[in-house]
Amino acid sequence: MNEELRALPEEDAERRRIVKALSEIGFCLPGSIGDERTRCGKPNCRCKSDPPVLHGPYHHWTRKIDGKTVGRYLSDYQLDCYGSWFEQAKRIRILLAELETLSLRIVERIEGWDPQSPPTGHHLRNTDEHPPANPSRQRNKR
Numbered sequence: 001m002n003e004e005l006r007a008l009p010e011e012d013a014e015r016r017r018i019v020k021a022l023s024e025i026g027f028c029l030p031g032s033i034g035d036e037r038t039r040c041g042k043p044n045c046r047c048k049s050d051p052p053v054l055h056g057p058y059h060h061w062t063r064k065i066d067g068k069t070v071g072r073y074l075s076d077y078q079l080d081c082y083g084s085w086f087e088q089a090k091r092i093r094i095l096l097a098e099l100e101t102l103s104l105r106i107v108e109r110i111e112g113w114d115p116q117s118p119p120t121g122h123h124l125r126n127t128d129e130h131p132p133a134n135p136s137r138q139r140n141k142r
């Protein structure tokens with residue numbers, strides 16, 4: 001493997017910065033926390049008054065399992081304990097996106113490809129003007 005050799009020193013320094021940050025990630029929890037205020041079932045409760053005084057806020061943790069949203073309520077104490085674990089999950093996604101962006105930039109530079117803008121519609125795919133972008137370079141690859 002010679003990917004490292006083909007990255008510029010500053011590109012590799014950027015990769016090392018991201019990988020170091022990734023190595024410092026703590027525990028990660030999936031999903032997100034939303035604060036919820038609710039009504040209960042008691043007929044004369046304050047949550048039925050006018051104006052209503054709703055219960056909560058409750059910290060509602062939702063996430064997807066096999067495409068279905070599941071939820072769990074966390075106490076204030078539990079949110080204190082685990083809240084940062086959600087931040088860690090967010091951080092790891094940001095760092096991964098940074099690493100992918102960097103890697104894309106490198107491969108586009110090495111291959112002489114035009115940078116691809118984010119997909120805005122399918123028409124981009126059908127108007128690819130020059131498929132074999134850099135034939136002379138491809139021959140040297142192996």
Ligand SMILES: [Zn+2]
Nearest residue numbers: 039040045047
């Ligand atoms: Zn109530």
